[in-house]
Amino acid sequence: xxxxxxxxxxxxxxxxxxxxxxxxxxxxxxxxxxxxxxxxxxxxxxxxxxxxxxxxxxxxxxxxxxxxxxxxxxxxxxxxxxxxxxxxxxxxxxxxxxxxxxxxxxxxxxxxxxxxxxxxxxxxxxxxxxxxxxxxxxxxxxxxxxxxxxxxxxxxxxxxxxxxxxxxxxxxxxxxxxxxxxxxxxxxxxxxxxxxxxxxxxxxxxxxxxxxxxxxxxxxxxxxxxxxxxxxxxxxxxxxxxxxxxxxxxxxxxxxxxxxxxxxxxxxxxxxxxxxxxxxxxxxxxxxxxxxxxxxxxxxxxxxxxxxxxxxxxxxxxxxxxxxxxxxxxxxxxxxxxxxxxxxxxxxxxxxxxxxxxxxxxx
Amino acid sequence: xxxxxxxxxxxxxxxxxxxxxxxxxxxxxxxxxxxxxxxxxxxxxxxxxxxxxxxxxxxxxxxxxxxxxxxxxxxxxxxxxxxxxxxxxxxxxxxxxxxxxxxxxxxxxxxxxxxxxxxxxxxxxxxxxxxxxxxxxxxxxxxxxxxxxxxxxxxxxxxxxxxxxxxxxxxxxxxxxxxxxxxxxxxxxxxxxxxxxxxxxxxxxxxxxxxxxxxxxxxxxxxxxxxxxxxxxxxxxxxxxxxxxxxxxxxxxxxxxxxxxxxxxxxxxxxxxxxxxxxxxxxxxxxxxxxxxxxxxxxxxxxxxxxxxxxxxxxxxxxxxxxxxxxxxxxxxxxxxxxxxxxxxxxxxxxxxxxxxxxxxxx
Numbered sequence: 268x269x270x271x272x273x274x275x276x277x278x279x280x281x282x283x284x285x286x287x288x289x290x291x292x293x294x295x296x297x298x299x300x301x302x303x304x305x306x307x308x309x310x311x312x313x314x315x316x317x318x319x320x321x322x323x324x325x326x327x328x329x330x331x332x333x334x335x336x337x338x339x340x341x342x343x344x345x346x347x348x349x350x351x352x353x354x355x356x357x358x359x360x361x362x363x364x365x366x367x368x369x370x371x372x373x374x375x376x377x378x379x380x381x382x383x384x385x386x387x388x389x390x391x392x393x394x395x396x397x398x399x400x401x402x403x404x405x406x407x408x409x410x411x412x413x414x415x416x417x418x419x420x421x422x423x424x425x426x427x428x429x430x431x432x433x434x435x436x437x438x439x440x441x442x443x444x445x446x447x448x449x450x451x452x453x454x455x456x457x458x459x460x461x462x463x464x465x466x467x468x469x470x471x472x473x474x475x476x477x478x479x480x481x482x483x484x485x486x487x488x489x490x491x492x493x494x495x496x497x498x499x500x501x502x503x504x505x506x507x508x509x510x511x512x513x514x515x516x517x518x519x520x521x522x523x524x525x526x527x528x529x530x531x532x533x534x535x536x537x538x539x540x541x542x543x544x545x546x547x548x549x550x551x552x553x554x555x556x557x558x559x560x561x562x563x564x565x566x567x568x569x570x571x572x573x574x575x576x577x578x579x580x581x582x583x584x585x586x587x588x589x590x591x592x593x594x595x596x597x598x599x600x601x602x603x604x605x606x607x608x609x610x611x612x613x614x615x616x617x618x619x620x621x622x623x624x625x626x627x628x629x630x
Numbered sequence: 631x632x633x634x635x636x637x638x639x640x641x642x643x644x645x646x647x648x649x650x651x652x653x654x655x656x657x658x659x660x661x662x663x664x665x666x667x668x669x670x671x672x673x674x675x676x677x678x679x680x681x682x683x684x685x686x687x688x689x690x691x692x693x694x695x696x697x698x699x700x701x702x703x704x705x706x707x708x709x710x711x712x713x714x715x716x717x718x719x720x721x722x723x724x725x726x727x728x729x730x731x732x733x734x735x736x737x738x739x740x741x742x743x744x745x746x747x748x749x750x751x752x753x754x755x756x757x758x759x760x761x762x763x764x765x766x767x768x769x770x771x772x773x774x775x776x777x778x779x780x781x782x783x784x785x786x787x788x789x790x791x792x793x794x795x796x797x798x799x800x801x802x803x804x805x806x807x808x809x810x811x812x813x814x815x816x817x818x819x820x821x822x823x824x825x826x827x828x829x830x831x832x833x834x835x836x837x838x839x840x841x842x843x844x845x846x847x848x849x850x851x852x853x854x855x856x857x858x859x860x861x862x863x864x865x866x867x868x869x870x871x872x873x874x875x876x877x878x879x880x881x882x883x884x885x886x887x888x889x890x891x892x893x894x895x896x897x898x899x900x901x902x903x904x905x906x907x908x909x910x911x912x913x914x915x916x917x918x919x920x921x922x923x924x925x926x927x928x929x930x931x932x933x934x935x936x937x938x939x940x941x942x943x944x945x946x947x948x949x950x951x952x953x954x955x956x957x958x959x960x961x962x963x964x965x966x967x968x969x970x971x972x973x974x975x976x977x978x979x980x981x982x983x984x985x986x987x988x989x990x991x992x993x
Contacts, residue, residue: 472968483978484971505966512970521970555952583943586950586969586980594957603868604956605835606949607875607884608847615846617949 301465310404345372349424442468519582524572548610664828673767680798713789767876805831882945
């Protein structure tokens, strides 16, 4: 496939009839999504080195595991997908080794919070190895910088990259991580050409900078904005604050705004506070551990981000902080919020307010 | 006890020594709380007609129920406490009748949402009777406007009233529902006299009007504000948006902002929308029913309030709406929020955004 911006046409290969056709356009919308990263490592194209993106991929992985009487699975990459696959294969009955090239799993979290994820997934039975880049695959063997180990199946969870080649070849401007650069109306750098979803850039409301976040919530909003604009209406994408949530074993993990690394990169001077508390009133049956970390700008007290990890009911509390980020609230405004309280749900101060109180005391 | 504002002293009766002493003051803080309503109904002071405010009250009720081999309990009042006591006594093994003088339980909810609570508590085994004022009590008998029924124990859950007599007798101004009127710094109408908590008024950020809300979250914040100010600092109470949450049987019920009745009373023209959805992605195991109702001002689209009822994980979602109310957001801003999504937690559009989308379409 190729886009010709001068001729206003798209060259499309029709596989069913093995022919090439040209489609003219007035408005062109690019929604090519993202694909799992498959870095150029020797042996990565072996049949037992499998990526996971679609439901069909998941079926194929499970079918292969069952067919080959798989005993040991190696998951490469400690992001959301890698951790979820590691958990799933422990539940399925395999021994699982998770190898992560960097020093921590879940790089969207700060190291101290990510360490709690590592502890949990190790406790669940996953052999987690950090700082261990994979250097190659052979049939039944994974080579790493510290030697090799035997495995029956390799699952890749190394993140995704935007499908932006088509756009790049046509000369469209690219943004963060190679995504198609768009403005708030989802317009690319070429007149009448739009992009939305995992292939496109977004922008971050806390930093004000372009960012690439491949999540369904973003894609859903961007697609709607592009559709309204292409249809002659007027809509703008509101931006993201970097909210995400996942469940690993019994742990709920969520984050919004900037991590310490992101805040430092964006040039913020910031304080952090972390509290260890309970998901509900401590004297109630079913109270589970919960940790909340918050970042606030020094001086202004503006909230920059938060991370939550804990038992049932912990994760979704990030939404109050995400809403506060959209409103540009500072820690005092967070404390002032009239959030819901009853013992089966919370302490009298919600944990996201308790951590804000700690930050005010830091001033 | 009595407060003498002219002489700047408080007359206190010392029960332990049966003497009256006068305590002078420079600054006086009134934190007298609230008490359960005990309306002037014949027989209300019988020993088997019991109120519940403190942990000791709860122990006393349970002790009496056990001692008297109680078979049938009548709960008077369908508010939070009444419903919780009704549920507790069904669990304990009693037959329970709940009588409510007005047309619905939980008057802080709209009738359509309250009807779901009634259905749930009836399904749990409570005989709920609305529009049925109690006219009197005798030993073993409850008289109502529609006849009498036999009962072993009566529990009152008729709401609370501020303990403001001391303040009223001293000539301090009173506010909504007889609470002690205070400004944003918790100052009463008399110089150097402060009040905070369930005895004091508050103000509502959506209406801008004084209001009385007897909740621990409010009391906790007001007490801190009063303390800072009395200590020579400067603090202001941020106001409330009317957030509350409770759990009745397996149902989580929460609300924030204004109900339809409150919005109409405050003079707003508003639209409402209600959606029936699931607590988490509909295809995930454990998805439970969840209903969200939202009110928005006509024209501006400003969010005025929301009510949520549903299974596990439903209730605390009200906090994102409460935060949006503090920020004065409209329904489009609610839709634009970057809230957390993963299938174990939510659909790709959080229910509080789904209902906002419905309201935008109403425009």
